[in-house]
Amino acid sequence: MSGEEGPTQQQQPEQEKKPDEPPSAASDAPQQESGSSSPAAEPAAVAEPPAAVAEPPAAVAEPPAATPAAEEKPLSFRALVLTGHGGYDKVKLQVKTMAKPKLKAGEVLVRVKACGLNFAELLARQGLYELLPSPPVTMGMEGSGVIEAVGEDVNDRKVGDRVIALARSGMWQEVAVVSADRTFLMPEEMSFEEGAALTINYMTAYMMLFEMANLRPGKSVLIHMAAGGVGIAATQLCQTVQDVTVFGTASASKHETITQGGVTHPIDYRTKDYVEEIRKISPKGVDIVLDPLGGSDTQKGYSLLKPLGMIIVFGAANCVTGQRKNLLAMAKTWYNQLSLNTMKLMQSNKAVSGFHLGYITDEQLFSRTMSTLLELYKQGKIKPRIDSSYHFEEVTEAMKRMHERQNIGKVILLPEPKKEEEKPKSNAEAGENVENDAAISEKKEEEVKAEKD
Amino acid sequence: MSGEEGPTQQQQPEQEKKPDEPPSAASDAPQQESGSSSPAAEPAAVAEPPAAVAEPPAAVAEPPAATPAAEEKPLSFRALVLTGHGGYDKVKLQVKTMAKPKLKAGEVLVRVKACGLNFAELLARQGLYELLPSPPVTMGMEGSGVIEAVGEDVNDRKVGDRVIALARSGMWQEVAVVSADRTFLMPEEMSFEEGAALTINYMTAYMMLFEMANLRPGKSVLIHMAAGGVGIAATQLCQTVQDVTVFGTASASKHETITQGGVTHPIDYRTKDYVEEIRKISPKGVDIVLDPLGGSDTQKGYSLLKPLGMIIVFGAANCVTGQRKNLLAMAKTWYNQLSLNTMKLMQSNKAVSGFHLGYITDEQLFSRTMSTLLELYKQGKIKPRIDSSYHFEEVTEAMKRMHERQNIGKVILLPEPKKEEEKPKSNAEAGENVENDAAISEKKEEEVKAEKD
Ligand SMILES: NC(=O)c1ccc[n+]([C@@H]2O[C@H](COP(=O)([O-])OP(=O)(O)OC[C@H]3O[C@@H](n4cnc5c(N)ncnc54)[C@H](OP(=O)(O)O)[C@@H]3O)[C@@H](O)[C@H]2O)c1
Ligand SMILES: NC(=O)c1ccc[n+]([C@@H]2O[C@H](COP(=O)([O-])OP(=O)(O)OC[C@H]3O[C@@H](n4cnc5c(N)ncnc54)[C@H](OP(=O)(O)O)[C@@H]3O)[C@@H](O)[C@H]2O)c1
Numbered sequence: 001m002s003g004e005e006g007p008t009q010q011q012q013p014e015q016e017k018k019p020d021e022p023p024s025a026a027s028d029a030p031q032q033e034s035g036s037s038s039p040a041a042e043p044a045a046v047a048e049p050p051a052a053v054a055e056p057p058a059a060v061a062e063p064p065a066a067t068p069a070a071e072e073k074p075l076s077f078r079a080l081v082l083t084g085h086g087g088y089d090k091v092k093l094q095v096k097t098m099a100k101p102k103l104k105a106g107e108v109l110v111r112v113k114a115c116g117l118n119f120a121e122l123l124a125r126q127g128l129y130e131l132l133p134s135p136p137v138t139m140g141m142e143g144s145g146v147i148e149a150v151g152e153d154v155n156d157r158k159v160g161d162r163v164i165a166l167a168r169s170g171m172w173q174e175v176a177v178v179s180a181d182r183t184f185l186m187p188e189e190m191s192f193e194e195g196a197a198l199t200i201n202y203m204t205a206y207m208m209l210f211e212m213a214n215l216r217p218g219k220s221v222l223i224h225m226a227a228g229g230v231g232i233a234a235t236q237l238c239q240t241v242q243d244v245t246v247f248g249t250a251s252a253s254k255h256e257t258i259t260q261g262g263v264t265h266p267i268d269y270r271t272k273d274y275v276e277e278i279r280k281i282s283p284k285g286v287d288i289v290l291d292p293l294g295g296s297d298t299q300k301g302y303s304l305l306k307p308l309g310m311i312i313v314f315g316a317a318n319c320v321t322g323q324r325k326n327l328l329a330m331a332k333t334w335y336n337q338l339s340l341n342t343m344k345l346m347q348s349n350k351a352v353s354g355f356h357l358g359y360i361t362d363e364q365l366f367s368r369t370m371s372t373l374l375e376l377y378k379q380g381k382i383k384p385r386i387d388s389s390y391h392f393e394e395v396t397e398a399m400k401r402m403h404e405r406q407n408i409g410k411v412i413l414l415p416e417p418k419k420e421e422e423k424p425k426s427n428a429e430a431g432e433n434v435e436n437d438a439a440i441s442e443k444k445e446e447e448v449k450a451e452k453d
Numbered sequence: 454m455s456g457e458e459g460p461t462q463q464q465q466p467e468q469e470k471k472p473d474e475p476p477s478a479a480s481d482a483p484q485q486e487s488g489s490s491s492p493a494a495e496p497a498a499v500a501e502p503p504a505a506v507a508e509p510p511a512a513v514a515e516p517p518a519a520t521p522a523a524e525e526k527p528l529s530f531r532a533l534v535l536t537g538h539g540g541y542d543k544v545k546l547q548v549k550t551m552a553k554p555k556l557k558a559g560e561v562l563v564r565v566k567a568c569g570l571n572f573a574e575l576l577a578r579q580g581l582y583e584l585l586p587s588p589p590v591t592m593g594m595e596g597s598g599v600i601e602a603v604g605e606d607v608n609d610r611k612v613g614d615r616v617i618a619l620a621r622s623g624m625w626q627e628v629a630v631v632s633a634d635r636t637f638l639m640p641e642e643m644s645f646e647e648g649a650a651l652t653i654n655y656m657t658a659y660m661m662l663f664e665m666a667n668l669r670p671g672k673s674v675l676i677h678m679a680a681g682g683v684g685i686a687a688t689q690l691c692q693t694v695q696d697v698t699v700f701g702t703a704s705a706s707k708h709e710t711i712t713q714g715g716v717t718h719p720i721d722y723r724t725k726d727y728v729e730e731i732r733k734i735s736p737k738g739v740d741i742v743l744d745p746l747g748g749s750d751t752q753k754g755y756s757l758l759k760p761l762g763m764i765i766v767f768g769a770a771n772c773v774t775g776q777r778k779n780l781l782a783m784a785k786t787w788y789n790q791l792s793l794n795t796m797k798l799m800q801s802n803k804a805v806s807g808f809h810l811g812y813i814t815d816e817q818l819f820s821r822t823m824s825t826l827l828e829l830y831k832q833g834k835i836k837p838r839i840d841s842s843y844h845f846e847e848v849t850e851a852m853k854r855m856h857e858r859q860n861i862g863k864v865i866l867l868p869e870p871k872k873e874e875e876k877p878k879s880n881a882e883a884g885e886n887v888e889n890d891a892a893i894s895e896k897k898e899e900e901v902k903a904e905k906d
Contacts, residue, residue, distance in 0.1 A: 211761045212804055214667035298795050307813055308664045310804065313795040339794040342751050342766040343787075345807025351665055351763065352805055354798025360760055 011093040011393045013078055075100050078415055079173035080395055082135045085127030087323040088396045091139065101177055103151030108180045110165050113192035114389070115143040115172050117398050117411040118200055118229065119292075119317060120358075125399070126325040128316075131358040132169050140172030140413075144186060144195030154180045162186040164195045166366075168358065172392070174415040181363060184370045187378050194377075197229070197384035197410035200357060202373045203366070204314065205234035208290055208355050211365075213310045219287040220245040222278065222304065224297070225317065226263055227254035227408045234290055235262045236382045247286060249274050254408050261385070275300050285309065293318045295333035302338055302350065310351035313338075323403070385409030391418040464546040464846045466531055528553050531868055532626035533848055535588045538580030540776040541849045544592065554630055556604030561633045563618050567649035567842070568596040568625050570851050570864040571682065572745075572770060573811075578852070579778040581769075584811040585622050593625030593866075597639060597648030607633045615639040617648045619819075621811065625845070627868040634816060637823045640831050647830075650682065650837035650863035653810060655826050656819070657767065658687035661743055661808050664818075666763045672740040673698040675731065675757065677750070678770065679716050680707035680861045687743055688715045689835045700739060702727050707861050714838070728753050738762070746771045748786035755791055755803065763804035766791075776856070838862030844871040 076097040123129040147161045163183040209215045225231045226248025238244045239262045248263035255266040267274045289301035292315030301311045318333040376382045387409040390398035529550040576582040600614045616636040662668045678684045679701025691697045692715045701716035708719040720727045742754035745768030754764045771786040829835045840862040843851035
């Protein structure tokens with residue numbers, strides 16, 4: 001993959017004025033992504049339309065235009081907009097200007113201070129994430145900031161509150177209108193970066209380990225991408241239970257850090273067969289496998305399960321190779337995915353499950369989980385590890401950092417413009433779109449370039 | 454199905470002498486059942502050879518012949534032997550005579566007082582249970598009795614101990630040699646019938662609810678065959694957790710009993726659509742489904758799961774219709790079984806698992822679970838419900854009682870001969886084998902005859 005991208009240039013915000021136009025980038029009712037092809041023509045690995053979602057959490061709207069009567073001085077804000085599916089350059093920094101939004105009942109206006117970058121956004125940019133409304137759309141599923149206005153019927157939030165906010169999309173902008181139910185008060189000692197890093201990674205890890213699986217003392221867990229956002233969250237949560245053994249796969253350079261973080265046995269999956277490595281240490285296998293990779297890795301994970309063990313599939317990172325959608329990688333992941341009948345499961349005493357936070361609509365579960373997580377944070381039992389923070393104009397570098405497997409922990413995006421004196425530091429490489437990205441043996445071909453540490 | 458069996462006659466034990474012959478009915482290393490056809494020719498629903506069993510628990514041997522040197526006075530005992538696959542008449546009462554067995558290290562000789570009948574034995578008689586060695590073989594997977602002799606290296610059991618004993622097969626005989634590890638001391642207040650009823654039903658229910666699933670306060674559980682052995686065990690175990698809602702399917706005549714036993718919502722699956730009934734009460738569905746039926750019921754159970762819920766498939770009772778193997782019922786169950794890929798699981802946030810006690814080889818898990826269960830028994834939190842007890846010569850009636858869906862709780866077999874004065878009570882119907890048992894619409898065609906209450 002090295003060499004396929006052109007030099008990075010720092011993004012200059014595009015001015016975009018639409019004071020009267022109705023918002024088009026996002027709306028409260030997210031649509032199915034229209035850009036993905038039919039499942040017949042192309043494996044629908046991550047793009048198959050959801051079957052059973054009753055009430056998807058609302059996407060964050062860019063602040064809706066005010067009714068003419070309520071018109072005040074216009075609001076101008078920076079936003080990272082996905083303009084189409086493809087390479088890094090499809091995510092553009094735009095400056096939007098519109099009338100001050102009139103909040104609906106139950107909504108709050110948040111001045112966003114920090115946003116989380118998730119692997120899902122790499123997928124979404126390639127057109128592989130079915131829960132993002134079709135482009136043009138402001139991306140971003142989580143962030144933190146300060147409440148700037150509250151709508152009617154919002155009694156438990158007030159102007160000035162520091163909150164974490166969660167949405168289907170639209171958090172990557174300087175101001176965002178979100179449902180008050182999807183905001184959570186931040187503890188005083190929590191930084192905005194930590195707040196933006198907590199929600200998706202820790203909720204995902206927590207629900208998998210404690211709601212779906214039944215993590216108890218003495219169990220063993222295989223965590224893939226153990227140095228990533230979810231991986232570090234899962235490792236920390238494993239430490240809250242006595243005597244849990246963690247096998248963690250990650251690129252070799254990250255092993256020291258993840259060992260300090262609680263991984264019992266780090267494994268370099270890029271140079272070693274992790275199944276063999278685990279069998280050497282634990283011939284009987286493991287109790288829980290968290291699988292964000294999909295494809296043949298799900299089969300391997302299943303084979304590693306001890307009786308009464310569970311594998312949870314919660315991602316298809318194997319679909320991502322080059323910068324843009326790779327049909328071959330998708331097909332491979334799709335066709336190699338584990339498919340099972342129940343008789344086989346009976347004879348092996350194993351459990352297979354799937355997890356996707358985006359399809360969970362149980363508000364009680366969300367708030368219960370968040371309050372547990374905030375409690376654990378206050379007790380010092382969990383603490384998001386920030387890998388790096390990039391200003392909006394550096395979004396390409398942020399995405400590259402994750403795509404090129406450099407990050408240890410969370411990659412953060414900051415809406416605030418970069419100060420002049422900081423600027424020279426990061427005029428590295430740009431998101432130029434190169435056609436030739438059909439990397440089949442993805443892991444070997446990627447020469448990871450350390451842009452930033 | 455009514456009318457397909459001839460009149461029952463009480464079995465007269467067949468005398469069988471084989472003092473020198475090596476035991477043929479069972480051996481310590483159970484073989485794969487050879488009577489089942491190839492998976493290609495016939496759906497291998499419950500007869501597929503196991504893939505991953507390392508050390509199957511030893512079958513109980515009929516007491517092995519002593520070495521000539523150790524010969525003492527010969528032992529004569531009654532045993533229920535499966536002589537071939539088919540109808541009720543394939544299980545024959547035989548009297549065996551052989552030299553007093555010489556125990557190997559770690560073994561004990563048990564004088565069996567009561568044995569459990571399990572649904573698996575109905576399957577096994579039809580040739581549908583792959584873990585039973587091929588006929589001729591003494592059946593029976595659980596029993597209780599008194600230790601009559603101990604082998605070397607057995608320190609925690611002594612002559613006179615009242616024990617529960619567990620084995621792959623061979624427990625349906627008056628004396629049995631078992632591994633001391635697979636015996637468990639009975640509390641004083643426990644009857645032999647209760648001892649014989651506890652192990653398989655409660656272990657199965659316990660491991661499913663607490664090891665595989667993660668039963669916690671406030672959850673809801675669907676228990677099929679709720680008036681059966683496992684069903685009643687599962688219902689009682691649900692009562693040990695606060696605020697658990699139990700939906701239980703059973704024939705209507707059993708509803709009063711199971712409601713008293715803790716089923717919150719009994720459902721007559723024979724006259725009503727249980728999916729509809731459950732949705733009426735709980736539109737969002739249930740958290741855990743215990744599925745001993747297989748086939749299309751697994752699909753229904755899956756559809757009923759709430760997000761983060763789990764279905765555990767642990768049987769294929771739908772394969773059983775008439776007295777003998779029914780290819781059509783097997784094919785239906787096989788082809789309708791749930792088969793899933795992991796992407797679908799992700800989008801629905803559900804877990805699918807299989808459970809089979811017979812494939813569990815973790816001795817620690819067995820003894821840990823048994824000691825928990827015995828503790829719960831002592832605390833009065835669980836208590837096996839004995840439906841009925843039959844002497845060995847009445848085995849046909851015992852099997853019929855279960856097959857014809859009459860039992861509420863456990864059916865017990867007693868090795869001891871029936872006393873003369875009891876005899877007139879049960880000369881009802883015999884296990885005559887009738888060809889015509891291809892009952893397709895199994896549930897409706899079965900006119901249940903109340904032979905005994
Ligand atoms: N289902 C859900 O609700 C849910 C929610 C959140 C996240 N997820 C999934 O969880 C996984 C982790 O997400 P995250 O946001 O925390 O990201 P992340 O782990 O920080 O992702 C980046 C890291 O993943 C590893 N990696 C493995 N395969 C890769 C590939 N094909 N391309 C790029 N990097 C790869 C790299 O580290 P190493 O080489 O060191 O391993 C890289 O540094 C993703 O699969 C994501 O889709 C699912
Ligand atoms: N995987 C394991 O480790 C394991 C261990 C033990 C048992 N099991 C399974 O659990 C289930 C229950 O076993 P059990 O030994 O406790 O038996 P049981 O429940 O006492 O079985 C008899 C009852 O099942 C109901 N039933 C439903 N479909 C039936 C059919 N096709 N034929 C006859 N009866 C039917 C009837 O009651 P209603 O009509 O009132 O419902 C009948 O009274 C079986 O499927 C068995 O294979 C599995």
